[in-house]
Amino acid sequence: VIQCQARSRKEETLKVILTGVVPGPSSTAAVQTQNTCNQEKDQASSAGQTPAGEFLYEIHYETEKARTQMESTIALNFVEKVWDVQTGIVTLTFNIVFAPYKPISQSAMLRVQAATGGIWRFPLLLIATEPQVDDVINIEAFGLNKESVVCFRLTSQTRHPMPFTAHFLPCSDQEFVVSPQTGELLPLGSTGTLFTVGFTPRMYSKKYKAKLLIQTMDMQWMYEINGLDPQYTPPNIQHGKIIHTDFRRSVPVRQRNFIRENLKVIITAVSSPLKGAPLSIRSKISRAK
Numbered sequence: 001v002i003q004c005q006a007r008s009r010k011e012e013t014l015k016v017i018l019t020g021v022v023p024g025p026s027s028t029a030a031v032q033t034q035n036t037c038n039q040e041k042d043q044a045s046s047a048g049q050t051p052a053g054e055f056l057y058e059i060h061y062e063t064e065k066a067r068t069q070m071e072s073t074i075a076l077n078f079v080e081k082v083w084d085v086q087t088g089i090v091t092l093t094f095n096i097v098f099a100p101y102k103p104i105s106q107s108a109m110l111r112v113q114a115a116t117g118g119i120w121r122f123p124l125l126l127i128a129t130e131p132q133v134d135d136v137i138n139i140e141a142f143g144l145n146k147e148s149v150v151c152f153r154l155t156s157q158t159r160h161p162m163p164f165t166a167h168f169l170p171c172s173d174q175e176f177v178v179s180p181q182t183g184e185l186l187p188l189g190s191t192g193t194l195f196t197v198g199f200t201p202r203m204y205s206k207k208y209k210a211k212l213l214i215q216t217m218d219m220q221w222m223y224e225i226n227g228l229d230p231q232y233t234p235p236n237i238q239h240g241k242i243i244h245t246d247f248r249r250s251v252p253v254r255q256r257n258f259i260r261e262n263l264k265v266i267i268t269a270v271s272s273p274l275k276g277a278p279l280s281i282r283s284k285i286s287r288a289k
Contacts, residue, residue: 002098002124006131006220009099013079016112018055018090018120021083054116055081055092059124060109069218070108073100074126100128101157102220133211133224139199140228147200153192154214154221156185162216166195172210175200176225185216199227 004010059076061067079093092112110122142148156162161184168176177198185193201208208227213220 001127002096003127003129004098004100006100006103006128008131009097011095011097014076014094014096014110016092016094016110016120016122018092018112018114018118019088021088021090021114021116021118054114055090056113056115057092057094058111060111062107066106066108069104070106070126072218073128074098076110098126098128100126101218102128102215103130104128131220131222133222136224136226137197137212138226138228139197141199141201141230143230144201144204147198149196149198151194151196153194154185155188155190155192156216157188157219159187159189161185161187162219164193164214164216166212166214169211169213172212172225173208173227175202175208175227176210176212178212197225199225201227201229204229 002010002012057076057078059074061070075097077095077097079095081093082091084090104126105128106126108124108126110124112120112122137150137152139148139150156164164183164185166178166181168178177200179196179198180193183193195214197212199208210225210227212223212225214223215221
């Protein structure tokens with residue numbers, strides 16, 4: 001099992017053991033230019049090693065479609081061969097590089113054939129898990145039931161246009177839309193194809209999330225979309241208009257003489273228990289008889 005994350009690269013050493021190999025003269029070994037083990041150094045075979053040309057190898061897939069999809073994601077290179085003379089067991093060492101562009105799970109078969117006869121098959125399972133998101137897109141709402149949009153451009157990874165599909169994963173909220181959903185990605189080096197993501201909230205204080213997937217035959221992009229409430233800005237009193245005046249003036253104040261005013265009052269006021277009573281005191285002078 002060879003497993004890695006999509007759009008990453010994994011390199012492993014793969015060893016296979018061949019039993020029952022019939023030895024043959026290295027000088028007459030069949031060496032083909034395609035899908036053959038790389039030839040070793042001219043000094044063949046001290047330490048029990050034999051020329052690599054005595055074996056052919058290739059990776060078989062279940063269907064032609066699988067082969068087309070996988071041949072650009074995997075590379076298999078011969079490293080060395082060790083032949084145990086006493087047991088007749090041959091150990092082949094390969095270097096395998098797996099660099100998938102999108103998630104996939106594909107079975108395959110490593111087929112090794114000896115020039116003197118004999119075929120060995122070794123099953124392989126190639127797994128590419130979901131990649132990390134390419135970007136996080138935040139869309140701020142304009143208001144309830146009002147659409148706000150974000151636009152971005154994307155190109156294919158080749159020099160030719162590539163057909164694509166764009167859709168949200170099932171876990172996404174229904175308040176998001178993407179356009180276009182099908183078409184062609186413009187080639188690498190161009191301005192790219194324009195994508196528009198719309199967000200129409202139905203209520204406030206809800207966390208809206210979605211995952212947008214854009215994929216071609218051999219590549220995919222993943223975007224995490226967040227729908228945000230409108231940003232609240234508290235009022236700033238410094239920006240308000242306050243009407244006031246700093247104008248001040250002196251007003252002359254007349255001093256009142258309450259004693260003089262009281263002398264002019266001749267009767268009591270209505271608030272007095274004796275309303276309208278004279279304030280002057282009459283004195284009687286009694287004469288002595």
